[in-house]
Amino acid sequence: xxxxxxxxxxxxxxxxxxxxxxxxxxxxxxxxxxxxxxxxxxxxxxxxxxxxxxxxxxxxxxxxxxxxxxxxxxxxxxxxxxxxxxxxxxxxxxxxxxxxxxxxxxxxxxxxxxxxxxxxxxxxxxxxxxxxxxxxxxxxxxxxxxxxxxxxxxxxxxxxxxxxxxxxxxxxxxxxxxxxxxxxxxxxxxxxxxxxxxxxxxxxxxxxxxxxxxxxxxxxxxxxxxxxxxxxxxxxxxxxxxxxxxxxxxxxxxxxxxxxxxxxxxxxxxxxxxxxxxxxxxxxxxxxxxxxxxxxxxxxxxxxxxxxxxxxxxxxxxxxxxxxxxxxxxxxxxxxxxxxxxxxxxxxxxxxxxxxxxxxxxxxxxxxxxxxxxxxxxxxxxxxxxxxxxxxxxxxxxxxxx
Ligand code: AMP
Ligand code: MG
Numbered sequence: 400x401x402x403x404x405x406x407x408x409x410x411x412x413x414x415x416x417x418x419x420x421x422x423x424x425x426x427x428x429x430x431x432x433x434x435x436x437x438x439x440x441x442x443x444x445x446x447x448x449x450x451x452x453x454x455x456x457x458x459x460x461x462x463x464x465x466x467x468x469x470x471x472x473x474x475x476x477x478x479x480x481x482x483x484x485x486x487x488x489x490x491x492x493x494x495x496x497x498x499x500x501x502x503x504x505x506x507x508x509x510x511x512x513x514x515x516x517x518x519x520x521x522x523x524x525x526x527x528x529x530x531x532x533x534x535x536x537x538x539x540x541x542x543x544x545x546x547x548x549x550x551x552x553x554x555x556x557x558x559x560x561x562x563x564x565x566x567x568x569x570x571x572x573x574x575x576x577x578x579x580x581x582x583x584x585x586x587x588x589x590x591x592x593x594x595x596x597x598x599x600x601x602x603x604x605x606x607x608x609x610x611x612x613x614x615x616x617x618x619x620x621x622x623x624x625x626x627x628x629x630x631x632x633x634x635x636x637x638x639x640x641x642x643x644x645x646x647x648x649x650x651x652x653x654x655x656x657x658x659x660x661x662x663x664x665x666x667x668x669x670x671x672x673x674x675x676x677x678x679x680x681x682x683x684x685x686x687x688x689x690x691x692x693x694x695x696x697x698x699x700x701x702x703x704x705x706x707x708x709x710x711x712x713x714x715x716x717x718x719x720x721x722x723x724x725x726x727x728x729x730x731x732x733x734x735x736x737x738x739x740x741x742x743x744x745x746x747x748x749x750x751x752x753x754x755x756x757x758x759x760x761x762x763x764x765x766x767x768x769x770x771x772x773x774x775x776x777x778x779x780x781x782x783x784x785x786x787x788x789x790x791x792x793x794x795x796x797x798x799x800x801x
Pocket of ligand 1: 648652696697
């Protein structure tokens with residue numbers, strides 16, 4: 400039976416969750432922690448804000464003293480970082496800057512724009528409510544509260560939250576090591592000059608980039624020839640890593656030898672075909688306890704099947720939840736027809752006009768057309784039950800962020 404891409408995705412997630420062990424951890428400098436996954440909760444070291452904080456430039460006041468036309472006596476000034484040493488008594492106020500601590504006695508801030516001043520007398524043009532323009536001590540986080548939970552993937556906002564509470568060396572999971580093995584007698588190193596019928600290896604380097612962007616540690620093993628011996632040896636080496644990605648050698652050709660070698664190794668093949676295009680012959684297996692992905696060799700197939708099936712596996716091996724596919728909805732600008740029965744993921748261009756997403760497929764020569772993919776910025780999804788989609792209809796797209 401051929402899986403739909405959703406069934407295949409669920410199978411990958413289910414298997415990975417079943418076999419994944421708690422990842423090893425390490426403590427690293429916060430400045431290097433972007434993309435990593437927290438292995439321990441980060442707690443707030445103190446209340447945040449640590450004091451009642453003014454969020455406007457103005458005057459710290461007793462709100463009960465404020466009304467349109469009221470006058471208050473200014474008894475001092477507080478800037479961010481100052482420690483307030485005197486209290487605001489009835490009829491008094493203190494000039495206060497954004498980020499400064501509210502003095503004793505005051506319970507609100509009136510914005511400078513709503514006042515006028517003659518020497519030490521401040522005239523108000525309105526009343527303020529208790530607590531106005533003040534963020535109370537501990538209202539963002541109380542001391543000891545969890546700021547970021549174990550399992551969180553660290554982005555720039557998480558870096559700031561960790562920095563605020565002084566988590567200078569967070570404990571994170573080790574990046575899973577993902578072996579990458581390309582296959583094919585015709586494949587040569589991309590830095591070399593190919594013979595007339597040879598092909599430069601683009602998959603190893605694009606897969607390494609995708610692995611890195613997903614938070615894994617790529618281990619590039621080079622290229623295996625289409626021979627049982629070479630595949631046996633290199634797959635054996637690849638199984639030392641936390642997961643193995645192969646490219647090529649999974650179609651129906653006489654020299655597509657990845658599956659024969661996996662079956663020699665008594666691998667459990669979970670699927671070896673998915674109802675998608677590009678990427679239909681994609682293989683997912685467990686071999687000697689390790690997840691193995693046999694991605695079709697055509698470069699666009701390799702990229703698409705990585706995004707659909709390998710990314711969630713790397714998330715799980717990293718100790719975090721598999722991120723959902725980031726579908727967005729867009730209006731199709733030109734009608735298209737594709738063979739029914741397969742979900743198509745077509746290289747396409749997403750544009751924004753008047754805040755609305757529009758998408759059109761880019762011309763391409765099929766799954767070998769890697770330049771078309773480079774000119775695209777998303778994959779346009781044509782559902783398996785649709786043969787034709789008209790211009791103006793809504794479709795799902797998967798944007799590519801890099
Ligand atoms: P395969 O999946 O092995 O049948 O390969 C399908 C197509 O993808 C063939 O035209 C290959 O030459 C091409 N191909 C396979 N591996 C790579 C690679 N590593 N880099 C670029 N193209 C490749
Ligand atoms: Mg091949």
